[in-house]
Amino acid sequence: MKLKLRDLLMVSAILFLGFIAYSNFSTLAKNWTSTNCYKNIQYRLVQDGKKGKRFRWRLQFKNNYHQLVTFNYGITEEENNFLTNQRKTLQAHQTSEPVEIYTNQQKFYVLVDGLSFEVSGQPTEPCDTE
Numbered sequence: 001m002k003l004k005l006r007d008l009l010m011v012s013a014i015l016f017l018g019f020i021a022y023s024n025f026s027t028l029a030k031n032w033t034s035t036n037c038y039k040n041i042q043y044r045l046v047q048d049g050k051k052g053k054r055f056r057w058r059l060q061f062k063n064n065y066h067q068l069v070t071f072n073y074g075i076t077e078e079e080n081n082f083l084t085n086q087r088k089t090l091q092a093h094q095t096s097e098p099v100e101i102y103t104n105q106q107k108f109y110v111l112v113d114g115l116s117f118e119v120s121g122q123p124t125e126p127c128d129t130e
Helices: 003-026
Strands: 041-051 054-063 070-076 086-090 097-101 110-117
Touching: 041 110, 054 070, 054 086
Parallel strands: none
Antiparallel strands: 041 054, 054 097, 070 086, 070 110
C-alpha cells in the first residue's frame, strides 16, 4: 500500500512540475524581430492578458550594434500613423527592460526611427537599405 501511495505522489509531482514548465513556456516572448527601419535594433512582444477590453503587452528592445544607440519608437494600430513619440537609449548589445503597452486590437505596429549613435540624438542615421 505504501509503495502505491509513494508512486502516486511521484506521478502527481511530475505532472505538476510539467504543468508549471508548460505555463512558463507558453508566456515566453516570441523570437526577436528586426524593426521596420534598422536591422540591428530588434524587438519582441509578449501578450500579458487583458485589462478591461484592452490587450496588455510587454515590449522589449535589443541593441545589436557595437555602440550606444538612441532611437524613437511608437506603437500604432493604424497602418498610416507614423508617430514615434517615445525615446529609448541602449548601450551596446543591451536588452531593455520590458515596457508595458496597451492596444485595442491584437494587430498593431511597432515603429522605430531617428536612430543616433549619440546620446543627444543628433545626427540621426538613415534607415537601412537592402
